[in-house]
Amino acid sequence: MNGNARSAKRGDPWFPDGNIVLLSEDSSVAFKVHRDFLSRHSEVFKTMFDVPQPPAGTGESVETLDSCPVVRMFDLPVELGNLIKALYDATPLPTRGRNHLRNQAIRHLTQTWSNTLRGHDEMVELAVKSPIVDGKTYPYVHPLHVLNLARETNVQIIIPPALYFLSLYMLHDILAGDHPKLQINHPSCPSSQLSARDLQDYTLMFQHRVEVILDFIRRTCGDRIASPGCQNEGTCVKVFQRYGSRLSRSWKIRTGPLHYMVQVSDEIFENSEICGPCRRAFRQDAHARREEVWNSLPSVVGLTSWKELEARDL
Structure with missing residues (x-):
């Protein structure tokens, strides 16, 4: 484990009547939420929560916090908090709930994979200054995952910056798929394979x-x-x-x-x-x-x- 869940501070949101705790990647912030609600409104969370817990008597204990089971996430505190709030905030808006949630998610992505030169410069500056975490440099995710996420969700605005940063990697390293950032095993993780279409776009951007x-x-x-x-x-x-x-x-x-x-x-x-x-x-x-x-x-x-x-x- 990356750290003790009991030392994590309460994040926003934290629902007293929640029945599951999501713990950020660095174990610094915890979010108490409602398991059924997240499962209903997110296929990713539904898949994650469907993973069976260790049965009683196996010697494997289930980690708990505030009397709730803990699920460790691969997201940083701010990113995880934004995702949870986006899911909850979108629900009371039936006429625009799905579009509202999608828009929030895209805007959150462009905070890192920016569509502006200023945003790009800020991201590079942060990457230069940020410490290495678990052998990974900021922004801690591989641009191939960002590119495949953009393709899967038909979000074109993050394709150019993702391809630009992907072109900084050598093709043989991308095809090998052994970069630490590509080794994340999580239900929400996009594909680590470079498609034939994006092989062409990668080559164009590299050149x-x-x-x-x-x-x-x-x-x-x-x-x-x-x-x-x-x-x-x-x-x-x-x-x-x-x-x-x-x-x-x-x-x-x-x-x-x-x-x-x-x-x-x-x-x-x-x-x-x-x-x-x-x-x-x-x-x-x-x-x-x-x-x-x-x-x-x-x-x-x-x-x-x-x-x-x-x-x-x-």
Whole structure:
């Protein structure tokens, strides 16, 4: 077990008349809920609760908390709480209950697998800062699972970010299926197999990602000319050429171009060999290129614009 259920704090919701306790992945938060209610309104919970408990006399004790059996989940506290509240909140709204619940679920997914560049940047920053949990890095789920979930539920808005992050993995690793994030055994877990359709989209995204990096290194860095307000044209151009040469030798096949552009831009902005106007112009161009790459991401795999995807799914 990951921890003692009795040390977990009460989460929201916690129903005094509940008859089952759901414990978050890290064992830090518990939610007391109604077993029959969740089974009725969620196939995932119904399947989970249908798993037989150890019979009496087998020596295997059933974990309990507040006189209720405990079910350990693979969800973080905030995610689990949002899911439970979404199920309960949707029920009194018969005319829009199902759509309301679906909309809440999609919006929750896009908090991590964002449809905006700002959301993407926040996710990457959080991934860099967050600790490793059970051998897994943030966001603790494999993008292949997110992609398959999107396909199963016909949610297109999370397909581009899922494919973008999936393209950071090598194909032989994806096909092997032995990544720790793909080893989760849970009724709610989507398929760990890459479909033939998504093999094509993965390849398109992988190729696009590499082309974006090479184009950025060559055109935005190496072939750069001095800005109109350059204070030292000869020096600035030579420094940019050196950057292009160095970056062309040092980039990695698993590099994410959107974050890579930020790193290069920050490094150049701190380089005193380049004059202020040229540094500012480079940062503006790098920012514009990132926006361009992000806006074109859905079209790489044949989807409509972000705006149209948002109107469709949200």
